[in-house]
Amino acid sequence: MPQWLSLMIESLPSLLWACMVFTVPLTLLSFALGLGVGFVVALTRLFAPGPLVMLVRFYVWIIRGTPLLVQLFLIFYGLPSVGIVLDAFPAALIGFTLNVGAYTSEIIRAVLVSVPKGQWEAAYSIGMTWRQAMYRTILPQAGRIAVPPLSNTFISLVKDTSLAAAITVPELFRAGQRIVATSYEPLILYVEVALIYLVVSSVLSSLQARLEKRLSRYGGYIEAAS
């Protein structure tokens, strides 16, 4: 067996371990929480009174206008100066959640607006409250339109979690760095790390395709006149 292959096989368990224990949970948790934040922000921007809208716009402006790496450093290395000391994982989780929240809020806002106004009226006409109309009529339709752009965010997030290495979270990329430090084989190890990311993203993409297919079962929008 060539030396590079045996090194790859040897390091695989610890890389996969780091992926399963840190990369995957960090991705799933921050995406789920971030979606929640994004939904609340989107609703605020669409329906809340002025001052609240200003507040959430400020939040989106800050997050989208500054690098994710800088945000992570601020949370992990900066906040202790004002007495807020966080472990690496929670710090990363907060950072990614805020990031996902800002980006998905724009997506969610756009898809909510894209559902025709007539659907709100139809929901109201059968006696629904705002909440019932939102959850039973608008969201299911908006959700379907949101799948491709949200999947994009999700797949980007998987790869972005490698930034958490910089604030000492022992995730996949950092696990690779550690092995490089002792084996002095950066090419082999980083190729292996890249391949693992590639496999994870590919699996997610195929899940997205399946979800889209499932959601499209009711066949497109009905045009106004037919």
Place this chain on the structure above:
Amino acid sequence: MITLEHIHKSFQDNHVLKGVSLVVPEGGVTALIGASGSGKSTLLRCVNLLEVPQSGRVRIDDAVIDFSPGGKVPRNAILALRRKTGMVFQNFQLFPHLTALENVMESLVTVLKWPQEKARARAMELLEKVGMVAKADAWPANLSGGQQQRVAIARALAPTPKVLLCDEPTSALDPQLAVEVVEVLAQLAREGTTMLMATHDLRLAATIASNVVFLDSGDIVEAGPARQVFGAPADERTKRFVSTLTAQTTL
């Protein structure tokens, strides 16, 4: 009985309804006719408060709401009044993510909290009435316009409204598809369903309306039994409008 009193509605500077008063008798079909922009759709939408009038009074049975400029109307009052109505839209507006059957069940399950089975039975009954049982499990996107509108009528009737509001129910349909919708509405009329409909489909109005109300730029010009308004219109504007409709139909 539905009464509207002195309804005023403006959109910005556009005074669409200028103090309209109207009584819709129970068990009859009242047709609102008039040119585009005469305010008939807006008037219809003021009955179920999809548009909230600036001033006036809307009454359906025991539910009454008074509107005044700057006055706040409690959301519950609006819901209570709206739940006495059902509405059929020009472009159907079926819920595309639900099957025909689920569209009809939606108000029963979500709003009235009926158990699934009871709602399903009621919805099937209504689909039967509009001749859509065979398509109960079809998605709206796979139905023709006429079929969608018939499902929409069943959906509007599901919670047993006091009045069925129809906003140009046949305007988005080809003539041959409109026929099947007119037939369903005519059947409902024979059964004594109270209806208020905005339309410029003379065939629809002439076939099923017992009363006709002619609106022109936000005012009621003429109102009365269908035969009288169509046959011997008193006002010059009504005469002109009815003759244009007749011309269209014979073409």
